[in-house]
Amino acid sequence: MTRFAFVRYLLPLAVFAVIAAFLYKGLWMDPREIPSPLIGKPAPDFDLQALEDPTRRIDRKDMLGKVWMLNAWASWCVACRDEHPVLVEFSHTGLVPIIGLNYKDTRREGMKWLTEFGNPYQTSGFDDSGRVGIDYGVYAVPETFLIDKQGVVRFKQIGPVTPDLLRNKLIPLIGRLNA
Amino acid sequence: MRSRLPWSLLAQVKRVTTRWAARVALPVALALGAVSVPAGAKEAIEIGENPVQERHMMDLASELRCLQCQNQTLAESNAPLAVDLRQQIREMIAKGQSDEQIKQYLVARYGDFVLYRPPLKADTFLLWFGPPMLMVVGLASLYLVLKRRNRRADPGPITTDQHERARQLLAGDEENQA
Numbered sequence: 001m002t003r004f005a006f007v008r009y010l011l012p013l014a015v016f017a018v019i020a021a022f023l024y025k026g027l028w029m030d031p032r033e034i035p036s037p038l039i040g041k042p043a044p045d046f047d048l049q050a051l052e053d054p055t056r057r058i059d060r061k062d063m064l065g066k067v068w069m070l071n072a073w074a075s076w077c078v079a080c081r082d083e084h085p086v087l088v089e090f091s092h093t094g095l096v097p098i099i100g101l102n103y104k105d106t107r108r109e110g111m112k113w114l115t116e117f118g119n120p121y122q123t124s125g126f127d128d129s130g131r132v133g134i135d136y137g138v139y140a141v142p143e144t145f146l147i148d149k150q151g152v153v154r155f156k157q158i159g160p161v162t163p164d165l166l167r168n169k170l171i172p173l174i175g176r177l178n179a
Numbered sequence: 180m181r182s183r184l185p186w187s188l189l190a191q192v193k194r195v196t197t198r199w200a201a202r203v204a205l206p207v208a209l210a211l212g213a214v215s216v217p218a219g220a221k222e223a224i225e226i227g228e229n230p231v232q233e234r235h236m237m238d239l240a241s242e243l244r245c246l247q248c249q250n251q252t253l254a255e256s257n258a259p260l261a262v263d264l265r266q267q268i269r270e271m272i273a274k275g276q277s278d279e280q281i282k283q284y285l286v287a288r289y290g291d292f293v294l295y296r297p298p299l300k301a302d303t304f305l306l307w308f309g310p311p312m313l314m315v316v317g318l319a320s321l322y323l324v325l326k327r328r329n330r331r332a333d334p335g336p337i338t339t340d341q342h343e344r345a346r347q348l349l350a351g352d353e354e355n356q357a
Contacts, residue, residue, distance in 0.1 A: 031249060032249070034246070034289065034290055034292045035290060036290065037286065037287060037288070037289070037290040038288075104259065129263075130259070130260070130263050131263075134260075134263060134264065134267060134288060135288065136288070137288035137289050137290075139246035139247055139260055139289065140246075140247065
């Protein structure tokens with residue numbers, strides 16, 4: 001009788017519980033968040049014109065020896081509008097230099113954005129072709145990378161940086177990387 | 180009346196759909212046709228210089244996922260990133276790189292997720308073998324259940340006593356009816 005009860009009632013219940021647990025977890029997972037294969041790998045090289053000044057170049061190698069943040073943004077990007085004030089405020093702390101990657105934008109629109117909403121970036125690379133974006137696996141701006149002193153990517157955020165993320169993840173990580 | 184009702188209803192439906200088609204569907208279809216692809220074409224169209232390489236690029240792109248619109252292939256999508264990546268693949272093919280090298284290039288940037296056929300490794304073991312394993316479990320339990328049911332249903336050969344009793348019962352039945 002106990003065996004019968006197990007097969008009849010408990011087994012289906014157990015199967016249901018397992019499936020329900022997976023589906024429940026699936027409810028809170030974002031299919032757009034794809035783990036980046038770049039984490040733990042050297043940040044791809046780039047050598048871009050500065051958005052502000054076509055005659056000045058920004059080379060990734062110039063950032064070696066510093067913990068820095070790379071933020072892909074564009075004036076056409078709606079979510080960047082939410083993120084921008086957070087970055088501006090974070091830039092006042094001076095914890096890390098933020099380098100912008102102005103992704104598939106025009107110089108005019110990009111510059112207008114910075115004058116209008118403030119400029120949290122030390123400088124921005126002008127990636128109008130999106131080639132550097134491809135090298136960094138950017139597919140949904142805004143995206144943010146944290147890169148350590150050796151030039152290794154330590155963290156990637158897909159979508160806007162939030163005050164929560166800064167407080168709970170990025171600032172502690174920056175502290176550890178700078179230690 | 181009963182037989183006419185469905186027909187009048189049908190005529191009504193037809194009137195409504197025709198009107199709808201003329202007012203909404205047709206202009207929409209025309210507008211779509213004007214801005215996007217020619218009728219019948221499923222893949223996004225661009226002009227490549229070399230038709231053979233273009234075919235090759237499209238074949239390869241149809242095995243790769245567009246990350247901006249995740250349920251389309253790179254070949255089907257008109258998302259800006261898909262257009263850029265097709266251009267990238269086109270250039271890599273022109274440079275004589277192999278399909279494997281091109282896939283490696285994309286996996287290094289976007290992960291295995293770009294491949295519609297994920298590689299077989301420890302991470303993807305369940306993905307590949309989970310469904311067949313579930314099927315084996317399902318078939319095995321079906322077999323066991325059916326076997327048990329069969330055994331329960333079959334009481335074995337009847338004894339002479341039972342046979343005699345059945346004969347008597349049937350005989351009695353005939354007498355009652357007669």
